Amino acid sequence: MLAARELAFGFPSREVGRGVDFALARGETLAILGANGAGKTTLLRTLLGLLAPRAGRVDVDGVSVASLSDTERAKRIAYVPQQDVPAYAFTVDESVAMGRAAHLGVFARPGDADREAVREALGRLDIAALAARRVTELSGGERQLVMIARALAQRAPVLILDEPTANLDFGHRARVLAELDRLRNAGMTIVFATHEPEHALAHADRALLLADGRPLALDAPDLALTAANIERLYATRVRLVHVEGRRYACVPE
Numbered sequence: 001m002l003a004a005r006e007l008a009f010g011f012p013s014r015e016v017g018r019g020v021d022f023a024l025a026r027g028e029t030l031a032i033l034g035a036n037g038a039g040k041t042t043l044l045r046t047l048l049g050l051l052a053p054r055a056g057r058v059d060v061d062g063v064s065v066a067s068l069s070d071t072e073r074a075k076r077i078a079y080v081p082q083q084d085v086p087a088y089a090f091t092v093d094e095s096v097a098m099g100r101a102a103h104l105g106v107f108a109r110p111g112d113a114d115r116e117a118v119r120e121a122l123g124r125l126d127i128a129a130l131a132a133r134r135v136t137e138l139s140g141g142e143r144q145l146v147m148i149a150r151a152l153a154q155r156a157p158v159l160i161l162d163e164p165t166a167n168l169d170f171g172h173r174a175r176v177l178a179e180l181d182r183l184r185n186a187g188m189t190i191v192f193a194t195h196e197p198e199h200a201l202a203h204a205d206r207a208l209l210l211a212d213g214r215p216l217a218l219d220a221p222d223l224a225l226t227a228a229n230i231e232r233l234y235a236t237r238v239r240l241v242h243v244e245g246r247r248y249a250c251v252p253e
Contacts, residue, residue, distance in 0.1 A: 017213020
């Protein structure tokens with residue numbers, strides 16, 4: 001579904017990272033971890049086609065992302081950015097409906113299928129009660145949930161999220177992670193950036209650890225996220241505590 005081939009990424013004037021190479025199948029989740037400035041967001045933007053690769057390529061369903069129009073990319077890949085500051089006072093319902101734009105003609109209005117996709121996305125994240133609220137009146141955590149709902153309404157087979165739980169309270173964080181698990185089980189391919197090793201251990205099939213833009217490890221989470229690797233990423237001594245099955249808690253020493 002989604003592959004990065006010998007990918008180097010960055011900006012026209014500066015390379016941020018290189019050496020990223022992976023292929024994700026349908027229904028597979030990749031967690032990307034790294035310290036601030038390691039290149040996680042720049043890598044995600046390159047996977048999305050928002051930044052051109054400095055070398056290598058990104059493919060979705062065997063097709064180069066660079067060759068797709070904006071509309072075709074939006075039908076194949078949905079994106080939840082790290083944060084969003086709304087410029088206009090759209091309602092939550094209207095904001096989530098924007099996720100259906102790639103499925104509509106230039107002058108078309110949302111139809112029954114589009115409205116159903118919006119209702120389903122709001123319900124999945126338990127925010128249907130916010131539908132009539134203005135996004136400018138919401139808290140940062142509520143706006144984050146609206147952005148995730150907008151991406152779900154898009155109904156693309158690949159979902160990329162940049163620190164999706166960063167602004168959420170404990171309950172909504174658990175709800176979003178559980179929803180990612182359900183989407184993966186339904187066949188969606190998911191990539192998410194996170195600072196939480198536990199999220200990768202519990203909710204990803206593979207983990208990519210970025211250190212200064214280069215892969216430190218790419219493997220099953222319990223193999224990639226060793227105490228030594230986590231300490232190198234974040235310059236903090238840690239202890240991994242076994243909880244159940246393959247799940248661990250990562251505790252600072």
